Each structure stands twice: as structure tokens, then as C-alpha cells.
Amino acid sequence: MITIALVPLDERPVCRTLPALIAAVAGARVCGPPPRALPAKRQPGDADAIAGWLRTTRADAAVVSLETLAHGGLIASRLSQEPVTAALARWRVLGELPQPVHAATVVQRTPDADDAGEEPGYWATSGRALHRYSAALHRTLRDGAAAPDPATVPAAARQDFLRRRHRNHLLNQHALGLAADGTLRTLVIGADDSAVDAVGTAEWQWLRAWAGWLEPRGTVLSHPGADETGAVLVARALAQTADVAPDVAVVCADPAKLSLIAPYEPVPVGVGAMSQLAAAGARPGLAASSTPPDAPAVLVVHPPRPGGADWAVNPPAAPDPGAAAATAVLIERLLTAGKTVAVADCATPNGADPALLAALVERNLLPRLAGYAGWNTAGNTLGSAAAHLTAYLVGTATGTLDRRAHERLLAHRIAEDHAYMSHGRAVIRAELGTDPTRHDEVAPGAGVEERIERLVTARWRQLDPLPGWRVRPGSVALPWGRTFEIDIDVEQQ
Known part of the structure; x- marks a missing residue:
């Protein structure tokens, strides 16, 4: 049985439990640090204890959230006052591990909300102003637009926000160095709850450029997402350990809609789907039409629905039965053609399309799927569906499904x-x-x-x-x- 050592992004089920569920599909297992070492929301985990656990744990591969190894978790990385040197000291364990290391790092988000639940305290009153300021800074850099007025954000909040970002950008640059020298077999750079206009998007684009310039020995991938990266990299570890690299086509009922950009993301869903599949260990291809592709496996993307709805904060007034029916008909046609099919429901953020599920139930298609997801951002959905599909294909190829x-x-x-x-x-x-x-x-x-x-x-x-x-x-x-x-x-x- 393949065993994967997992340092999760935090203690939430999507970060800690979902990777284990993915591994189980292929008959593998995940082991993690002692629960007492993990974070508890705003309480950071014991990063030194996690580094010690990783050093002494034997497994076929390691999947590591660099935020947790550096700071004790995702929220801790946004709140910590520790310097770069403290984080780098904990990262030294990565060079000591005998097994391949698949790691993920996150470009910090700038949420559009006056809510400090997961952010420094000043976000309760300055969150939306910081989001607007961040977007204006990016437009100034990218388009030559007029510089934003600093006075729109309190000085203390503005300075702390940018200095934290600078520190984390330095750490992400160092992570690229670990991929360049081969310490990391894989590095995924996630853009967490981003937007087309954002300082984080500029940072992410800089990192993507450096990822090419450095000619890394390890594989570097970058796409929107964060919480799903543990599951995605567990699938990749399974595929590489088993020496399986399945061919998977990305298909949509309306292929033109793969060029749509979902909320909270800086790139089209088709681009994100391709990168997530590659991160999961598959060989992706983009289908130019909705006809069955040559690839034996398919990731069907239920595309973003225009209008700005969000199941968490602004639920849609009514489902779109036409779009749901088109996706369901496509899935049925692909299954009838003998394809292995997974579904990524990206129609509306933070929840699944009830019209699509109803259509799939009516046609009795759900039991025939090899993967399904429809949660949070498009990146979260695409990544977990890609991971499920890859694990299913690895298990099928090796007889361990x-x-x-x-x-x-x-x-x-x-x-x-x-x-x-x-x-x-x-x-x-x-x-x-x-x-x-x-x-x-x-x-x-x-x-x-x-x-x-x-x-x-x-x-x-x-x-x-x-x-x-x-x-x-x-x-x-x-x-x-x-x-x-x-x-x-x-x-x-």
C-alpha cells in the first residue's frame, strides 16, 4: 500500500480529510502530523513539531503545505510576525527527506469584505478599502493608470498589509529556488481567492515568470486555488509512485465558455482545469468541441454562470435548466462512448448547481461518474475533481481501485x-x-x-x-x- 506523508494547509476537512479520501480511492493511505501540532483556526500549529514529525516519518512521498511548515497554517501565515529567516529554518527539513517532496505555496489573498475572521484585525474596518487599493496598485503597474490615493486606507493597515505581502513574496521566491535545485519534485503556486485586478495577481504573475526563467529541475505549476492543493498533490504522488500518467481531455458543452473567468480567479476556467489536471499527475488536453475526444478519460467543466451570484453571499434567484441539461446530455454522451468521466461544477461559487444534479439524477448518471466536485471557488472544484479522477484512473490501472x-x-x-x-x-x-x-x-x-x-x-x-x-x-x-x-x-x- 502506498503511504503519503501529508502536512496539510490547516486542520479543516478539505485540507486534512479530503486528501485521505482521494488516496483511499486508489487503495492508498495518508498519514499526518499529530492533531495537537495542527492549527486551530487563528491559533497557529506547532511548526517546529511538524518539521520534526516530517523528518522522522517514512513514506513513499511527502505532500507539504509550505505555509504550515513555515508558520503553522494558512491563517497563521497571514497573521504571523515571524521573519523570513524563521520560516526558512523550518524548510531545511525538505532537503533532508529521502522521498520525493510535492509542495504547495499560496499567494496571499485580498478579500473584498470588511471581515477579520481570517485576517489581521484591521480587516474588520478596512478590508474593502484594501481590496480596492490593491486592485488600483495592480492597474497602475500593469496599465500605467493613476496611482491610488494612499489616504483611502489607514496608514497602519496599508503598511502592515504590504509588508506582510513582501515577506510572503520573498518566501515564495525561495520556494521557487527549492524547485530549481531539485529539493522539491513538484511546486504548486496557488492564487488564493484572487481577482483579475489585485496585487496578489501581480505577485503570482511575477512568480510564474521566474518559474520559467529559473529552468527548475522540479516541476512548477501555478493556477487559482489553495484549499484543494493537498488533495491534488496526493493524486500526483499516487500517479508518480505508480508510474501512471493518464491522458485526460477537458470538455465543455459550450467550448467557448472555457474562456470565461470565474469569480475570485484571474484566469479562464479552461486554463485552470488544464493546470489542475497536470498538477494531479495527468496529461491534459483541451477539446475544441463537445464531441467525444480521443482521450479515454474526460473532465467535464460545467462553466461559470454570468451574473455575479454566489451560493454563500448572493444565491442565484433561480437555476439555469438549459445550461444544466446541456452539460448532462454531454456527460451521458461521453459515458455512452465509453469514456471515464468526472465533473467539475463551476457554475456558481460556493456550491453546486441543483439543476445539474437533478438532471444527472434523472438520467441515473451520478453512479457512473469517476469524480465530482462543486464547492467554493472554481479552482477548489477543478482541483478536487481532477484529483478524484486521477486517483480513480491510477487505481484502475494498478488494480487497486x-x-x-x-x-x-x-x-x-x-x-x-x-x-x-x-x-x-x-x-x-x-x-x-x-x-x-x-x-x-x-x-x-x-x-x-x-x-x-x-x-x-x-x-x-x-x-x-x-x-x-x-x-x-x-x-x-x-x-x-x-x-x-x-x-x-x-x-x-
């Missing part, structure tokens, strides 16, 4: 991405009186988890997407004490 683990992951994503994100979350927030534009806080013992479980279970029974599976009673939890995300599990009946 665990069909129960595969079905469990399909059921898990449907329960979380639709039954909660694009259905139950809006209901529970309305009942709590939550402002959807800001992260809320749920008091322990308030019974919110039980109410969410009833909502998700009722929707699951109504949809009946995968016969024989159900939401496991008592499995719903709020990992960060808020309604934005949940932990959930499924089981066979």
Missing part, C-alpha cells in the same frame, strides 16, 4: 457541495439571522449542527443521488465554529 471509497467520496461531495452549500446553508443562516456577507459565530451547544444534519438529510432523501448511501447520523460539525463550512460524513446503509 477501491470502489467503496470512490462511491463514498462521490456521496460526500454531493452531500456537502449541494445538500449543504447550495441548499441547507441559506436555510440555517436565515433561521439564525446571519449576515451572509460576514462570517458568523455559532455558539457550542446551540443545536445548529443537529439542525444542519436534518436539513442535509432531508435534501439527500429528496434527491436520492446515490442509492445505498446516506448522511451518517451525528457526523455534522462546524470545524471553525461558523456556518460557512461543515464537516460531514456519509455511510452505506
Whole structure:
């Protein structure tokens, strides 16, 4: 059994549990640092203990979040006052490992919200102003536009924001050096919750340029995303350990829509899909039409829906049955042609398209899929769908495919991405009186988890997407004490 040592981006299920679910599809396992060493939201993990664990753990490959190894987690990387030298000291362990190291780093985000839940305290009053200032700085650099007025952001917030970014950019440059000298077999540079106009997008573009100039010995890939990178790199580790590199075509019912840029991202979804598949260990190709491609496996992209809707903060008024039907018809045609098919639902951020799921259930297509995702940003969705598909193909090629683990992951994503994100979350927030534009806080013992479980279970029974599976009673939890995300599990009946 292949074993992969994982240093996750943080303790959330998508960073810690999803990679293990991906590995299980191919009959492999993931081991991680002791839970006490991991972060707890704004409380950083023990980065020195994590480095020590990594040094003494034997595995076939290591998948490492550089933010966690440097600072103790994703939020810690945004809040930490530690200098570059402290982070680099912890990264030295990477050069000591005998197994190949697949690592990911993140270009810091600039969210468009007055919300300090995951940011320094000044974000509560200056977040939107910093987002606008960041976009204006990028336009000045890229287009020669007039420089923004610094007075639009309090000086202390502005200076801290830019100095933190400078420090993290230096660390990302050093990570490129580790790929250049071969310390890292793979480096993925993720653009976290970005936009076309943003300082982070400028940083990301600089890093992409250096990735080519340095002629690295390790593979460097860059695309939108962050939370999914652990799962993607676990799939890559599986593929490379098994010496399998499956050919996968990217297909859309309307191929022109692969050029659309989804919210929170700086590149078209087609570009992101290709890079995510390559990061997962596949050999991707872009199909010029919706006819079945030559490749034996296909990642179907349900494309972004115009209008600025978002299942978390601005749910769409109604689904688009025409677009959903077109994607479902394409999936059915590909399956009939004998293709192995996974679906990345990028229609609306932060949840799955209920019209697409209804269409797939009506045609009984969900049990025939080799991967599915529809959560958070397009990058998160594309990466986890690519990882699931790659693990499925690796397991098929090596004879280690665990069909129960595969079905469990399909059921898990449907329960979380639709039954909660694009259905139950809006209901529970309305009942709590939550402002959807800001992260809320749920008091322990308030019974919110039980109410969410009833909502998700009722929707699951109504949809009946995968016969024989159900939401496991008592499995719903709020990992960060808020309604934005949940932990959930499924089981066979």
C-alpha cells in the first residue's frame, strides 16, 4: 500500500480529510502530523513539531503545505510576525527527506469584505478599502493608470498589509529556488481567492515568470486555488509512485465558455482545469468541441454562470435548466462512448448547481461518474475533481481501485457541495439571522449542527443521488465554529 506523508494547509476537512479520501480511492493511505501540532483556526500549529514529525516519518512521498511548515497554517501565515529567516529554518527539513517532496505555496489573498475572521484585525474596518487599493496598485503597474490615493486606507493597515505581502513574496521566491535545485519534485503556486485586478495577481504573475526563467529541475505549476492543493498533490504522488500518467481531455458543452473567468480567479476556467489536471499527475488536453475526444478519460467543466451570484453571499434567484441539461446530455454522451468521466461544477461559487444534479439524477448518471466536485471557488472544484479522477484512473490501472471509497467520496461531495452549500446553508443562516456577507459565530451547544444534519438529510432523501448511501447520523460539525463550512460524513446503509 502506498503511504503519503501529508502536512496539510490547516486542520479543516478539505485540507486534512479530503486528501485521505482521494488516496483511499486508489487503495492508498495518508498519514499526518499529530492533531495537537495542527492549527486551530487563528491559533497557529506547532511548526517546529511538524518539521520534526516530517523528518522522522517514512513514506513513499511527502505532500507539504509550505505555509504550515513555515508558520503553522494558512491563517497563521497571514497573521504571523515571524521573519523570513524563521520560516526558512523550518524548510531545511525538505532537503533532508529521502522521498520525493510535492509542495504547495499560496499567494496571499485580498478579500473584498470588511471581515477579520481570517485576517489581521484591521480587516474588520478596512478590508474593502484594501481590496480596492490593491486592485488600483495592480492597474497602475500593469496599465500605467493613476496611482491610488494612499489616504483611502489607514496608514497602519496599508503598511502592515504590504509588508506582510513582501515577506510572503520573498518566501515564495525561495520556494521557487527549492524547485530549481531539485529539493522539491513538484511546486504548486496557488492564487488564493484572487481577482483579475489585485496585487496578489501581480505577485503570482511575477512568480510564474521566474518559474520559467529559473529552468527548475522540479516541476512548477501555478493556477487559482489553495484549499484543494493537498488533495491534488496526493493524486500526483499516487500517479508518480505508480508510474501512471493518464491522458485526460477537458470538455465543455459550450467550448467557448472555457474562456470565461470565474469569480475570485484571474484566469479562464479552461486554463485552470488544464493546470489542475497536470498538477494531479495527468496529461491534459483541451477539446475544441463537445464531441467525444480521443482521450479515454474526460473532465467535464460545467462553466461559470454570468451574473455575479454566489451560493454563500448572493444565491442565484433561480437555476439555469438549459445550461444544466446541456452539460448532462454531454456527460451521458461521453459515458455512452465509453469514456471515464468526472465533473467539475463551476457554475456558481460556493456550491453546486441543483439543476445539474437533478438532471444527472434523472438520467441515473451520478453512479457512473469517476469524480465530482462543486464547492467554493472554481479552482477548489477543478482541483478536487481532477484529483478524484486521477486517483480513480491510477487505481484502475494498478488494480487497486477501491470502489467503496470512490462511491463514498462521490456521496460526500454531493452531500456537502449541494445538500449543504447550495441548499441547507441559506436555510440555517436565515433561521439564525446571519449576515451572509460576514462570517458568523455559532455558539457550542446551540443545536445548529443537529439542525444542519436534518436539513442535509432531508435534501439527500429528496434527491436520492446515490442509492445505498446516506448522511451518517451525528457526523455534522462546524470545524471553525461558523456556518460557512461543515464537516460531514456519509455511510452505506
